[in-house]
Amino acid sequence: MSGEQEKNQRLLQDLLKRAGNGTCADCGFADPDWASLTLGVFVCQSCSAFHKASPNISRVKSLLLEPWQASEVEFMASTGNDAAKAKYEQKVPPFYYRPTHTDSQVLREQWFHARYERNEFMYIEKQEPYSAGYREGFLWKRGRDNGQFLSRKFILSEREGILKYFNKHDAREPKASMRIETLNATFRPAKIGSPHGLQITYLKDNSTRNIFVYHEDGKEMVDWFNAIRAARFHYLQVAFPGAGDADLVPKLTRNFIKEGFMEKTGPKQTEGFKKRWFTMDDRRLMYFKDPLDAYARGEVFIGSKENSYAVQAGLPPSTQGHRWQHGITIITPDRKFLFACETEAEQKDWIAAFQRVINRPMLPQEYAGTHTHACSQHTWTCVLKHTPEFILTYTMHCKIVQN
Structure with missing residues (x-):
């Protein structure tokens, strides 16, 4: 590497230390290693793919794998992520979803096109759809x-x-x-x-x-x-x-905490375990026979540790009927729920997800009485929950008591 190249590399690394440049301009991922020579932004490798696919909008270059000219470094120094944000995100509506590096490709790709190609956040009339x-x-x-x-x-x-x-x-x-x-x-x-x-x-x-x-x-x-x-x-x-907006925006939509297959048994814990698809959504653990079922077969409310909810690795010694060996026990005020995971990694992920929910104190609106009602398939014990985002709307969060 020539002396000029070494100098340009040092200048680029200094630019990354400037406010706003240390994370990807598009998704917020740390330590971006690509840059757009036309937009003047630093981006991560994943987001650079959107720039590469749109050469009429952006021309990108690796910070480490390609040589840089002094004029290119000077351009990046004159722009940067904060300047681009001020230009391309002038009028982002508070409800518009800003994707992160963990979001699906379609969200991140359309965020790229909305800002840099369609200029949706520079002209409010383009937001009508x-x-x-x-x-x-x-x-x-x-x-x-x-x-x-x-x-x-x-x-x-x-x-x-x-x-x-x-x-x-x-x-x-x-x-x-x-x-x-x-x-x-x-x-x-x-x-x-x-x-x-x-x-x-x-x-x-x-x-x-x-x-x-x-x-x-x-x-x-x-x-x-x-x-x-x-x-x-x-x-x-x-x-x-x-x-304010900061209070409302987190309530607009939410991703599920975790989804995947586990085995479960019934309330008497004598039935054989059955493979089911589970979705953890807020404090509701729902299970389905198939991931694309319209309705859940059952639902378990997961409260907080202050209300005697807990999660443990493993199953009671006398448990039988499970093919998968990595057990989980959820303890509630009424009973224990037994699950089994196929791998130890899945077991750890589910336990971590449950623990995050249990460690979160319940809101005042989440406290309510319990009662029992029947449907065509099950008898349920229900927790009536008044969620703050569903004002004046009450929803039933149920704990199945018959498999």
Whole structure:
């Protein structure tokens, strides 16, 4: 390496120490090792792929693997991540989802195009697809019974406070109407089998319902996602007139804490263990026979350690009927729940997820009485929970007591 190259490398490393340059301009990942010579930003290797795929927008260069010219270093010194943020993110709506390095590719890719190509956050009129309060279009929705994805018309109406879809294009009445106050949306591409796969959950008859949708166009799907967040944001602004954006934004949508297969047994702990798909969502541990089931087979409320909830590795010595050897015991005030994982790594991940929830103090709104009710398949003991984001809406968080 020549003396000039060594000098340029030192200057580049000094630039990375400047405020804002130490993390990726696009996703916030630490220690970026690429830079855009046209946009003047430092980015991580993962996000550099979006820049490489759009040479008309950005030309990137490795900080370590390629030689740098003095003029290129001078340009980076005159710009940087903070300057680019001030230019390209002038008017980002508070509800718009800013992806991190752990988010799905479609979110990160569309964030790149929204800022640098479409200039959506420089001109408010370009935000209409997700900020107008009304959106309609066709999405591919998975059928609850046949598992086929069929084209369905969806309408999101902030004025009506609902997201609805129609089984037939000319139908007058919707097949389902989902209240905005109970909506959640999260991208689950691997689970759904589409790079743009979105899982939408809502409450129906006091239980969680899942629907799975996608669109071939990534922008279309991300616009739907942010339209849902916008509708949720405006609903919460009305429900909580004194709350600031920092309080409301975390409640717009949420990713699941953890998902995956475990084995479970029934309340008497004498039945054989059955393989089920589990979803940990906030304080609700739901289980399904299949990952794409519309309804959960059962639901366990996970409280805090102050309320006598605990998690332990392993199973009671007398436990039988499990094929997987890495056990987990969840202790609640009423009973113990027994699970088994296929690998030790999965066991540790689930225990860590449970422990994070148990270590989190319960909110005042999460305390409520318990009672029992029956349905066609099970008897349930239920915790009635008033969540702050679902103002005046009560949801049932159930602990199954018969397998």
